Amino acid sequence: MRLQGKAAIVTGGASGIGEYTVRDMVEQGAHVLIADINDAVGEQLAQELRTEETKVIYQHVDVTDEAQIAAMVEQAVAEFGKLDIIFSNAGIGSMAPSHELSYEDWHRTIAINLDGVFLCAKHALRAMKQNGGGSIINCASILGHVGQAATASYTAAKGGVVNLTRALAVEYAKENIRVNAVCPGYIDTPLLSQLDDATKQHLISLHPLGRLGKPEEIAKAVTFLASDDASFITGANLLVDGGYTAQ
Template structure:
């Protein structure tokens, strides 16, 4: 088991890519904290998984826009489990609005969750991992961290920031035994796409040379690799999990 004996925190872990990543880590022997908003499905999902995986899953409420909550998440996890070997910095939201119609409030909210929140979690993780002498942080970026797309100014700004911040954190943490990487998912078949009609789904599929949407477990597998010792010489990079989207047009 690749994660046996390791403790993992997954933010935004109550659904979609986050939940798939939680389960993959449990399957590989880790103990996992689902961190998500109070009132999310996180408590129920953790209870279900805790029953199935020998008491190795728990839920902690955390809003990544609140530094006190983020710091408490790590403090409580260390107090209960003893350490944090890996973090999937996955919490985030989307947003599609023409740039001339985006309000300050909406722009800043997307930045605060998708970029500032990633930094808050990474900062708290680094403090713990530096004391331990090692660990792995994986940030969730996006294809839109390296490509532009109309009507997503705040989202692309945030995800582009995540990509470059990952490089910087990877360099900074390398001599202290901590690796920092990112994943850049393409369009993934999760509940976030359920509101789209068939034509829109087909349009998204057509953007991927592989001719389909990604699956949450495929992103989870990438996280598992980067979090594990198998990626021991990998840091400061973004692994695209996008069916060829960012490779270019076919």
């Protein structure tokens, strides 16, 4: 088991990529704190996965609220005795022509998708420094690498996550803290549920592998980056995109 005895936090862990990552981390032997704003689903997932050997707890955390993030890290350390891993995954989609995008919508996307990732890293780093090391994985996107129409705030946030990941990797390498990101292509999760069939078919056609990704395929990349199998990988932005950006 890749993560035997490790202590992890997954933000946005109640749904989609986060949920599958929680499932895989638990299967790999980690104790996990699920952080989300969807309390009913998060609590249910924690109850389903916890066993005598594996602690799985849920905490309400809005990643735009620094006090809640600080409390989340404190709770993980109190429950597990340490923090080895955080997957900063909570995020929202945003689609609007840029000339019609309100400043409020712009700010909300940046607040959750970029500021939230920074704040989680800030507080996780404090715990990891005390623990002698750790592994931070941020959720970016193909849209941190390439542009797309009508996604200005999302693309700007994910581009920020890509380079924030590099900056933190360089800054904390000497503390034995690795910082990486996963950059998914389009993945079949509730985030895509608003899209009509024609749009989904178009998105499928943009992936050379000829399909959308599955959340468990991103989860596998995250648990790899979290594990000692990735011990010489830091500052990487791992594209898991069915070839989307290779064209």
